[in-house]
Amino acid sequence: MMVITTTLNSLAKSNCLPYGDLIGLPPLPPFAITFSTGRDILNGVNYASAAAGILDETGKYLGDRYALSQQIQNFTSTLSQLKTQMEDKKLIQYLAKSLVIMNVGSNDCINNYLLPSMYSTSFNYNPKDYADLPIKSYTEQLSVLHGLGLRKFLLAAVGPLGCIPNQLATGVAPPGKCVSFVNDMVEIFNMPLKSTVDQLNKEHTQNGTVFVYGNTYKAFFDLLNNLTSYGFEVTDRGCCGIGRNQGLINCLPLAVPCFNRDQLPSNPSL
DSSP states (O other), rough: OOOOSOOOOOOOSSSSTTTTTTOSSSOOHHHHHHHHOOOOOOOOOOOOOTOOOOSSSTTTTGGGOOHHHHHHHHHHHHHHHHHHTTOOOOOOOOOOOOEEEEEEOOOIIIIIITTTTTOOOHHOOOOHHHHHHHHHHHHHHHHHHHHHTTTTTEEEOOOGGSSSHHHHOOSSSSSTTOHHHHHHHHHHHHEEEEEHHHHHHHHHHHOOOEEEEEEEHHHHHHHHHHHHTTOOOOOSSSSSOSSSGGGGGOOOOOOOOOOOOTTTTTSHHH
16 A cells, blocks of 8 residues: 655755745645645646756755655555546546646756765766666656656756856856856756657657647746846845755745845845
């Protein structure tokens, strides 16, 4: 029997303020709550897990997390719940109309390959060979989801991780610059991901199946290169994190974020 608890023993958590504060969107309930309480699941479920990646070992040093393979298993539990709420024909239609949003892969970089003190992957693989590992597993998991009846997938690319405060805090890049080798690695991952999307669309041409590649890498670079157009001024530090660039440790519970989050001055006094 699989036992699901509502709390994971992990250092990577975002189920507290200030995370999600004032976003103004109704959040999808996390899987653990829907499974343990029977909360309404017909409008969607959030299977994300902090620090988790495509590879099972990713993020392990931070504690418990649901890797992608376990997230798929969690979905099958939700599917069992759905089967008790609607007849087979209606369930098939419901799944076919559902949108699966996948945003995964970042942690396989920053919480695995880029941590040589914790993982041996960077010693055993060059970036291209390493990228093949999560892409292969990712493709297999997508096939499982398709086999369960899901038909519409949005697969987000990994963003420019070399520009996030966590990586800028390493001090590898000059001031005002992103960590180029990290962004190069991300692009090495994104290229086969896009090819995978194209291949999956060729393999599944019936039953309304569609796989869409979301180029979040390009979208974030556009934001970084056109800050004023988006109403921002600062990109090199977090708004309530701890350590250099406020990016070494995530926001602690009830931390007070900067008040002018949309127009932080260039030289803030924090």
